Amino acid sequence: MPLFSRRTAPTDAPPMPRLVEIGQPERDWIDAHIALVAGAGADPDDLDQVRALYERWSSGWRRINPPERDDPAIMVSALGTAFGDHVARRTALSWRLAEHAHGVELALYQPRGQVLVHPIGLVDERWRAEETSGVFLVETAERLTRARRLTHGDGGATRRR
Numbered sequence: 321m322p323l324f325s326r327r328t329a330p331t332d333a334p335p336m337p338r339l340v341e342i343g344q345p346e347r348d349w350i351d352a353h354i355a356l357v358a359g360a361g362a363d364p365d366d367l368d369q370v371r372a373l374y375e376r377w378s379s380g381w382r383r384i385n386p387p388e389r390d391d392p393a394i395m396v397s398a399l400g401t402a403f404g405d406h407v408a409r410r411t412a413l414s415w416r417l418a419e420h421a422h423g424v425e426l427a428l429y430q431p432r433g434q435v436l437v438h439p440i441g442l443v444d445e446r447w448r449a450e451e452t453s454g455v456f457l458v459e460t461a462e463r464l465t466r467a468r469r470l471t472h473g474d475g476g477a478t479r480r481r
Contacts, residue, residue: 336436337420339429346417346426353401356394364402367458374399374454378447396444403457404428404439407464413437437464 342350354364360377362369377395404426408414413428413435428437446456 335420336434337418337427339416339418339427339436342415342417342426346415350401350405350415350426353398354405356398357402360398362402364406367403367406367461370399370402370406371454371457374443374457375452378450378454379452382450392447396447397440399454399457400440400443401426403443403461404437407437407439407461410461410465413464433467435467 357364362373413430416427416429418427
């Protein structure tokens with residue numbers, strides 16, 4: 321399924337979640353997870369380094385005997401958050417809390433185009449599918465950035481938090 325589509329959403333598509341601005345606790349959580357990525361030696365501003373960290377962490381985790389593996393949630397959250405914040409600083413997408421029937425999660429949202437991205441969910445989905453390459457992070461960020469440039473007609477200047 322393509323990331324973007326001009327076709328109308330199917331009638332069985334889940335409803336848009338309730339979106340709420342993030343507050344300081346969420347910003348602190350985001351910053352702490354980005355610090356985990358930086359502490360592991362990857363520059364959060366360099367998506368190729370975040371991609372390499374995904375590959376290193378996921379391959380290391382998979383080498384462990386399944387009953388002995390720790391829950392990968394911290395790694396997945398750190399990688400997804402670093403990816404999401406990278407995209408948010410370069411596009412019109414901004415962090416929101418997405419409240420839906422299954423709970424609350426961090427998401428990126430742009431109201432003008434009704435674009436909603438779940439960065440942590442994206443990483444989690446690939447991790448669970450045992451995707452060994454983190455190239456999807458770079459490719460997705462590039463597609464989101466290109467779409468923003470096409471929509472806004474600007475050069476894609478980097479925004480600051």
